Amino acid sequence: MTVEDLIGKGIFQVVAEGDDLSREITGIFCCDLLSVAMGRAPSNSAWVTVMGNVNTIAVATLADVSCVILAENAQPDEMCLARSRQQGVTLLATEEPVFEAALKVHQLLRG
Secondary structure (H helix, E strand, O other): OEHHHHHHOOOOEEEEOOOOOOOEOOEEEEOOOHHHHHHHOOOOEEEEEOOOOHHHHHHHHHHOOOEEEEOOOOOOOHHHHHHHHHHOOEEEEOOOOHHHHHHHHHHHHHO
């Protein structure tokens, strides 16, 4: 599934559209501790978190994730939003809890 496919499902709000919507999503990663995410988030994953700050985008770039999903109505701050646009990172949002958001992506990936 690509980032564009995920967006097309209409289950997440698009906060910032990244540069590569054809990017594959091959897994899911859930974590709110940025230092852990930096070292463990798999490349090409959809990262589900409640951390909506500029450091989240830095970690997303370093970890090479396909997109970031902000769960639980987490809102990105202005610096986060600006950096996601600058770095071309797709930023999505949902009111769902982290687990429920990740489960939805998992179900889509597994068909």
